[in-house]
Amino acid sequence: MDRSKNSPESESARRPWLKNINAKIAALPMIITALGIFVGCSIWTIVHSFTNSRLLPKMDFVGLDQYERLWSTRRWLVSIENLAIYGICSLILSLLIGFTLATLLDRKIRFEGVFRSIFLYPFALSFIVTGLVWQWILNPEFGVQKIVRAMGFENFVFDPLYDPQLAIYGILIAGIWQGSGLIMVIMLAGLRGIDEDIWKATRVDGIPTWKTYIVVIIPMMRGVFVTALVLIASGIVKVYDLVVAQTSGGPGIATEVPAKYVYDKMFAAQNLAQGFAASTMMLVTVAIILVPWAYLEFKGKKRG
Amino acid sequence: MDKSIEVTGPSGAKPRRRFSRNKIMLYGVLIVMALYYLLPLYVMVVTSMKGMPEIRIGNVFAPPVEITFQPWVKAWSEACTGINCDGLSRGFGNSIQILIPSVFLSILIASVNGYALSNWKFKGSEVFFTILVIGAFIPYQVMLYPIVIILRELGLYGSLWGLVLVHSVFGMPILTLLFRNYFSSVPEELFKAARVDGAGFWGIYFKIMLPMALPIFVVAIILQVTGIWNDFLFGVIFTEPSLYPMTVQLNNIVNSVQGVKEYNVNMAATLLTGLLPLVIYLVSGKLFVRGIAAGAVKG
Incomplete structure (x- = not known):
């Protein structure tokens, strides 16, 4: 089979596709996935988002109608608003909590391994499990509210999942609980990568520890922060299971998110093109986040 | 002090x-x-x-x-989803049946991909790889419906094998990256020596690369087992109700509106579903962290 090893140059000159033929065959699943699924399916969906497909996909183009309808649907607007609230809050809180925990663990403490395991274990659990757990903790008849009332505060009210204004923050609490451990691990790896000499130098200069973190360490960890940011951001757009398990989008439509809108339109409401248009908007959102990052990464590599 | x-x-x-x-x-x-x-x-x-x-x-x-x-027993063998009252054990069985071939197939494909990409570069291989990695960021929702059509054409829609295929496809970017980076770090001389001895593509893969890459295989297995076990979206879309994985069944049991909420049974069911990834996490420790750190590199 492997004739190319005898005289690679002449063989590949005569029949270029035969060169490395085994590697090409082996890479076939990857090629099919990359072109057929990632590129092909995405283009298919984008194209069909300009049609008026309902129960079945059909090539009946209606221009931007689906997008106009999408952006005048209250449920979609609520979804986008929720995604923005959830996204911004979880970005800030995950970074803050993740970095704080990492710095605390990096202070040469005892039982570091135990603490790290505790902070990270929720990440091993699925969003379904996470959502259900926090549904109970935040349930007024079972969780926090009941406990505080039992302690004597009869009028204490804490039922975020039943209040349309607050419900999304209830989901946020669960999301942070599940994901902040991951950010901590990434930050900790970043902190461990910083040269001991830097610490020695700042100590010699008499700079307080907290100031060293803010002025010296954080700027040095720019790359780690960007990675964490991209990681959180790309997870946020996909948020779906958590909402399904914790609130099913309720109360009313208070905790709807775009991924759920897409699923419901495609698989429950038989309004395919609406689902396609909504998912295309999700893709656009990801592109808006990723393109600047990829640009920066690429530029950085070129320089280095 | x-x-x-x-x-x-x-x-x-x-x-x-x-x-x-x-x-x-x-x-x-x-x-x-x-x-x-x-x-x-x-x-x-x-x-x-x-x-x-x-x-x-x-x-x-x-x-x-x-x-x-009692709640644990009930959650495992009696809890109801719709008309089925055989508990979570059914979902557990389905999840195992999905898990084993998915983990095996996805890692097999990705390790060969990574090997080809690092040692047998061909024209365009880097382009495909770049598309693959960028593809990891595309929201699944964009690709769901066309995949339903593809699976239906293949006659796999609703079956376990359809879901196995989906897991293999979506696990490919991160796993390929993992293996490519690992194989790239293997000294070039080793590869060249094997070539001189007359070993070919598959010979080098099975005799040299595979045994050497065992640690990274463990990382990949941990990554895939937790990821596939915790999946909800693909399970609910690509299988039929009798084949639902454990996460989907759990959600149906707990969030069913009928009857009195039995908190103890529901929580036992939730713990049962979370048990496998939790045990893997506690047992594997550092390797788990390595797996997600690899995921983090992907971004």
Whole structure:
């Protein structure tokens, strides 16, 4: 089979596709996935988002109608608003909590391994499990509210999942609980990568520890922060299971998110093109986040 | 606070009194945070071992007065989803049946991909790889419906094998990256020596690369087992109700509107579903962290 090893140059000159033929065959699943699924399916969906497909996909183009309808649907607007609230809050809180925990663990403490395991274990659990757990903790008849009332505060009210204004923050609490451990691990790896000499130098200069973190360490960890940011951001757009398990989008439509809108339109409401248009908007959102990052990464590599 | 002397950390030569106060603060914050992270698990474990009357009157944090494993038994073999009342055991069986071939197939494909990409580069291989990695960022929702059509054409829609294929496809970017980076770090001389000895593509893969890459295979297995076990979206879309994986069945059991909410059974069911990834996490420790760190590199 492997004739190319005898005289690679002449063989590949005569029949270029035969060169490395085994590697090409082996890479076939990857090629099919990359072109057929990632590129092909995405283009298919984008194209069909300009049609008026309902129960079945059909090539009946209606221009931007689906997008106009999408952006005048209250449920979609609520979804986008929720995604923005959830996204911004979880970005800030995950970074803050993740970095704080990492710095605390990096202070040469005892039982570091135990603490790290505790902070990270929720990440091993699925969003379904996470959502259900926090549904109970935040349930007024079972969780926090009941406990505080039992302690004597009869009028204490804490039922975020039943209040349309607050419900999304209830989901946020669960999301942070599940994901902040991951950010901590990434930050900790970043902190461990910083040269001991830097610490020695700042100590010699008499700079307080907290100031060293803010002025010296954080700027040095720019790359780690960007990675964490991209990681959180790309997870946020996909948020779906958590909402399904914790609130099913309720109360009313208070905790709807775009991924759920897409699923419901495609698989429950038989309004395919609406689902396609909504998912295309999700893709656009990801592109808006990723393109600047990829640009920066690429530029950085070129320089280095 | 004698141990403060041994600490040669960044906060080295500061006055000792302030130093130990800092330490107390440090541990205080860590313990409070640890409680926040542990609380839900504790509540679930405790509640799952109480009877319903005790739950109604008692405090959620109180340990069970009478320990009972009845809720666990019920969750495993009697809990109802719709008309099926054979408990979570069915979902567990389905998840195992999905898990084993998915993990095997996805890792097989990705390891060969990674090997081809690092040692047998061909024209365009980097382009495909770049598309693959960028593809990891595309929201699944964009590709779901066309994949339904493809699977239907292949006659696999609704079957376990369809889901296995989907898991293999979506696991490919991160796993390929993992293996490509690993194989790239293998010394080139080793590969060249094997070539001189007349070994070909598959020979080198099976005789040299595979045995050497065992640690990275373990990382990949951990990554895939937790990822596939925890999947909900693909399970609900690409299988039919009788084949639903455990996560989907759990959600259906707990969020079913009919009947009285049996918190103890529901929490036992939730713990049962979370048990496998939790055990893997606790047993694998550092390797788990390595797996997600690899995921983090992907971004």
